[in-house]
Amino acid sequence: MHGNWALMRKRPRLEQRARIVQMIRAFFVARGYLEVETPHRLPGNAPEAHIDAVASDDWFLQTSPELCMKRLLAAGYEKLFQICRCWREGDRGKRHLPEFTMLEWYAADCDYRRLMDECEILLRALVPQESFTYQGEIIDLSDPFERLTVAEAFAQHASLGLSEALETDRFEELLTQEVEPHLGRGRPSFLIEYPSELAALARLHPERPQVAERFELYIAGIELANAFSELTDPEEQRLRFTADEAERRAAGKLPYPVPEKFLAELAAMPEAAGIALGLDRLVMLLTDATTIDEVVTFSPELL
């Protein structure tokens, strides 16, 4: 009798995954970041219309450690990182698991542009030869990554411009079907400056308030990370939470309590930027895996 073949065949990638995680830890520690752990189970998450939490008794499993990380920032911890599990109900696909691993990092006195620079340095640290091959495509990390605004990306790649796509409620459809496949080809791309209505916790651009200081990182058409300059205005944040929570409840979702402690402490939070990176997807890219299942020990179907 042999062991479970589906598990046995993952060994080379699981070994690479362990090395990548070690390198990520070493990278952040060397740059003065403090590794923290925050609770997985929370009274509520930041309300988001399209991210559903898994209920756990009368609390919820975290969809992201974002609120706790920012409360630590507000308490004076200037550079923080965390590698943790997050849960998102119903997310299952080639690149989605309902339970997945997130790498989040936050830095005070930082903004989304400096965070993009740090992403470039991180990827080069993980790939010392500065290029790798994903599904036959060479991804070169040696030059600066592409930085493309959402409006530019729609103009170049989509059949509708950005404002028309938003007006006709086709933003997400066109983004996934027409824009994303062109991003991160040959070198990574930052898709930057999202329309302000698509930024629950991001700061608006000071000169162009119609866009938020938010970016997503793409490699080989795969969305890898979401980041922004953090909104630090508690009143503005409360208004956005109220609107998003109303949308959640209208869709029949279990209510979240208002995160009052977070809102109260937000006033003490310094200017900061933060990023959430899908660690499983990063491992997929660096180990040339076609599905997220190949880089985790157990997918739900194997349990």
Place this chain on the structure above:
Amino acid sequence: MLSTSDLRKGTKLMIDGEPHVIAQFDFTKPGKGQALYKCKLRNMITGALFDRTYRSGESFEPAALHEGDMQYLYQDDSGYVFMDQKSYEQTILSAEALGEQKYFLVDNMGVKILMFGERGIGITLPNFVNLRVTKSDPWVKGDTAAGHTKPATVESGYTLQVPSFVEEGSLIQIDTRTGDYVTRVKE
């Protein structure tokens, strides 16, 4: 009614009065946006393939099909012949209707035939089938690392990846739902 959370490869839906099966399925969700369910659908009567993308909140009518217990008899010029185990009536399915499943048919195997009215349009195989390896490269000395694979062809002509220790002549178990190797069968 079905919801988007029921959509996956193999889900059968009624569209414009005809049964369709999801041949390829991909879940995508941009950043903080709404989930999209990208489907390649096959019309189970005409075989026509087309793409359709659904969003959360949409609902679907399950395909009005019934299943009959049948036995696989043989293949000839007319197609793959099955016999109803109660009425002894025969039903013929084309190679196109079977797709990759034709590789997992073994003589006298019991299967469930999907019927749309009087017409056989698809089959449900047992989850696992044992087939003999007829062609595979020999084991390379030194290649003992767990996780190493090599291609192998089985008696039906189907080719798949197997562990390096599987040899020509071995009987192996295959998961008919995924087409993947499961284990070597002791004889």
